[in-house]
């Protein structure tokens with residue numbers, strides 16, 4: 526009877542294994558503790574007939590030794606396994622860190638800022654949430670100008686009878702002109718990059734927000750010729766030395782005279798192609814001589830000072846440089862798109 530039990534336990538013990546300290550301890554308790562199965566056999570042993578004691582005692586001791594050794598063996602392997610797991614190989618090369626890329630709008634904004642910095646323009650900025658004065662009134666917008674319509678501009682605050690609409694999301698960076706002129710007397714030579722908002726349905730060709738860069742130069746004796754020269758320099762720096770410019774008369778409330786500037790088509794060099802609709806030219810910005818009303822509204826004496834201003838859309842320039850067809854790509858953050866600008870800087 527007891528012999529069978531010894532044999533059965535022997536069989537069990539040979540196959541024991543444990544993968545961690547807790548499992549190992551459970552085995553020890555099961556077989557070797559005071560209440561363990563082998564200890565129980567020793568108790569039973571006391572009751573066997575004297576003539577069997579010798580043989581059974583030997584077998585029982587063998588069983589106990591076997592269990593003790595097996596458990597010691599398992600303990601060793603559990604410990605070496607734990608050590609292996611904690612081992613840090615300091616010579617192993619690190620996982621390659623995935624580097625981000627600059628957003629194409631940031632790339633082009635930086636290019637434009639760099640170009641104007643080289644001829645003395647410094648950076649200025651202003652708030653995106655603006656008041657009517659800085660976005661419209663001080664810039665000589667008539668009270669009934671369509672840009673003041675809810676359909677074009679996002680209004681944040683309106684009074685109850687819906688007559689005075691005061692706080693808006695700026696619809697252009699020209700507001701920073703006013704902020705700068707209010708703060709400081711000429712000479713002023715600034716560019717103001719920033720985000721602007723318009724109440725447009727989002728399509729491939731329009732978005733409810735985009736980015737502009739505004740330029741402003743105010744000093745004594747600033748002329749239209751100065752404007753033209755700076756814009757020619759800008760176009761050549763941005764699109765290459767063979768680039769030509771063309772100014773067409775236009776209208777903005779805050780400049781007089783006003784113009785729109787085209788550059789020779791960067792695809793066909795001015796020959797005419799599908800991209801420039803066979804005109805050889807593509808429009809890139811608006812500009813003009815700052816209207817005396819605008820100078821006066823910001824406390825600058827228009828009999829002493831004159832100046833020019835220009836404004837351009839960064840998305841538009843980016844489209845022209847990198848042929849991006851859909852404006853929505855700029856704000857969707859699709860990494861496949863963003864990765865295409867990995868080498869641009």
Ligand code: DAH
Pocket residue numbers: 696697698699739740777780810811812813834835836837
């Ligand atoms: N603010 C104009 C717009 O958003 C762009 C612009 C045109 C800015 C002519 C200027 C300028 O400073 O002189 O369309």
